[in-house]
Amino acid sequence: MLKNKKVLLCVTGGIAVFKAAALTSKLFQEGAEVKVMMTESAQQFVTPLTFQTLARNAVYVDTFEEKDPEKIAHIDLADWADVILIAPATANIIGKVANGIADDMISTTILAATAPVLIAPAMNVHMYQHPAVVKNMRTVASFGYQFIEPGEGLLACGYVGKGRLAEPEEIIAGLHAFFTPKEQLFKNKRMLVTAGPTVEAVDPVRYFTNRSSGKMGYAIAETAAALGAEVTLISGPTSLLTPSNVTPIHVTSAQEMYEQVIRAYSHQDVVIKAAAVADYRPKHYSNDKVKKKPDGWSIELERTKDILAELGKQKQQQILVGFAAESTNIEEYALQKLEKKNLDLIVANSIVQEGAGFKSDTNIVTILHRNGKKKELPLLTKQEVAFEILKEVHSCLKENKQR
Template identity: 65%
Template sequence: MIMDKKILLCVTGGIAVYKAAALTSKLVQAGAQVKVILSESAEKFVTPLTFQALSRNEVFTDTFDEKNPHVIAHIDLADWADLILVAPATANTIAKLANGIADNMITTTMLAATAPVWIAPAMNVHMYDHPAVKKNLSILAEYGYQFIEPSEGYLACGYVGKGRLEEPEKIVELIRSFFAKDERKQLIGKTVVVTAGPTREKIDPVRFISNHSTGKMGFAIAEEAKRQGAHVVLVSGPVQIPAPAGVELIKVESGEEMYNTVIKFYESADVVIKTAAVADYRPKITYDQKVKKQTGDAVIDLERTKDILFELGQRKKNQVLVGFAAETENLEEYARIKLTKKNADLIVANNVKTAGAGFGTDTNIVTLFKRSGAVIELPVMSKKDVAKKIIEEVTSLLKDMGKNANS
């Protein structure tokens, strides 16, 4: 499973650097292509020549040492990797990555990375337990980074406890398992466009029409599609959550901006999943200056926004088209009408008044309505688990379309 996989090993400065040398050797023996970046501190423990000999590749240490004039080294390395592993990862480097600091070759490369990132911490037991380190690890987890937990044992400082870099053999096995799962990914080679969050329809510079959508459901779907190997374009209205690692995030404000962006990607898309709660109406007239308060009532004339799902249904060729229906009554009736009227392949419907469903929650209760007439009722689940079920259905629809095309 590791044969010819491209692994970028980022080695930071701790006594466990010697294990990184052994890890490099074992990965190469397993058939991986390994390139190494050493921090300045790591060079105090092991020289670049050691890693060059073990990896059979040039070792990188300096952001400004551009050996190949045809590429920018840190961008080229970030694009090259199938997996990026920081091992050992010191508290210092973890803090820099968590806070977006790019002051050396490793941290600069990591900011440009879209490949999966694994962090293997190694430090004193009390350092590992410090609130600042815990907070920084939590931030990296939000970014989508994965962790190889340190093991317990005798540490170089003389303490016994958690902080030892995991053994190279175990890390190789974890990487092997990761790429074995990668072989089973269902959406490799597919482009999935996901819309998420609310839109804001401007009244004046300080007021707008919007709704309660937080984007959590759409972001969970984008994350799962990416996990299944898709190239994911996430078109999001204003939200307060970080984008899943590796997705192409495009931020928009209005329904018109969302429509234009989705149309731009529609021809090249294999799947469009429209979770965004786009405003149905917008003010007919908008103002460049704040509208001052007047005596008595005010009236705002509204006009319809573009029905994005309907427009996509009219233009649909070979795409799988998924829509959402957030209702407060007559769920099945309205979902079936939407399925037909919008020419969708799947409608995900929920009653936003039901406890555990709707906007802002971490859970959802949805029913899937398929064009075939099948109905799948799901119990209360986390939005991440709902996302997995939706992507499973999308994968099934893509397979059915492939069979029909070949028949």
């Protein structure tokens, strides 16, 4: 799939540079033509000679070093690339790109580029969560640049958390997805996607929530937009960036999500409810922090509004898709939910199976149709699962049109 594709790999400084060397080798093995550009700090970790050997191409490190007097290197490279991949992308380069700073060869080339840009961040978990970095990533995403999410785990600094550069295989998969021809299956269609958890407050300090990361819903929203849909993403609190060409609505509680979904529902062709919405919330909220007591503490809970059931009652022409995340009797419970809530499709998955469930970058699901059709999927990335779900949604739209 990457054969003869022109990939400009921009390598910025961090211990994850060693993964960029492995990535260069894999890109070459896939048949891509790779040219590498390095910052001065990246050269402190791995030498340009390593990348030159792996890419079989000259490595670019200095804006003022013109290898060909007939060309301005950074402009020529910007025009040459089919895709520009920044991996690893430090907080520094993301900040430069977000603010239009051009003080080295990579940042200058990015400003001159019209090619698509993919960014694979790598940094300390606290840096990744810093408001300035989050703001910069959102700004960069608004330019239409796409992110390959970092992984979670033990970082070189000793912390455990999100910020580890995606593995070379994951970055290659991201490039495959980028170059896969995407038919505009949902052109002129409006789609509403919900994602993430909700947060139900007990007092100004405490709250109830769940383990949902929002990754599945965000993957669906991103893929649907790539397939031509006009996507609205209603999301509970997550650390994820809003995908390109997606309209975000951020909410906190189940009630807020209910209000926003109902408000938007009548204008939609498809609704995919991937959010993990709280079934219960504290019946009474304390405006003051509840003080610690010597004995136990009982909190009375009340039911939240069942958003999916309400959508099923109000459904007219919409295709309505739900999720059933279960630990036992998965298909049985999913079919009951499909019928009870008047759904067209339900996506069932185990929350205890390895490689599936909350926070994982992969999933194992079964897609069940109202007409009895069933599609079982193996372990796939959540982006791949999103595409498979959307193919089934498209088949439902076609059936509706034929009626």
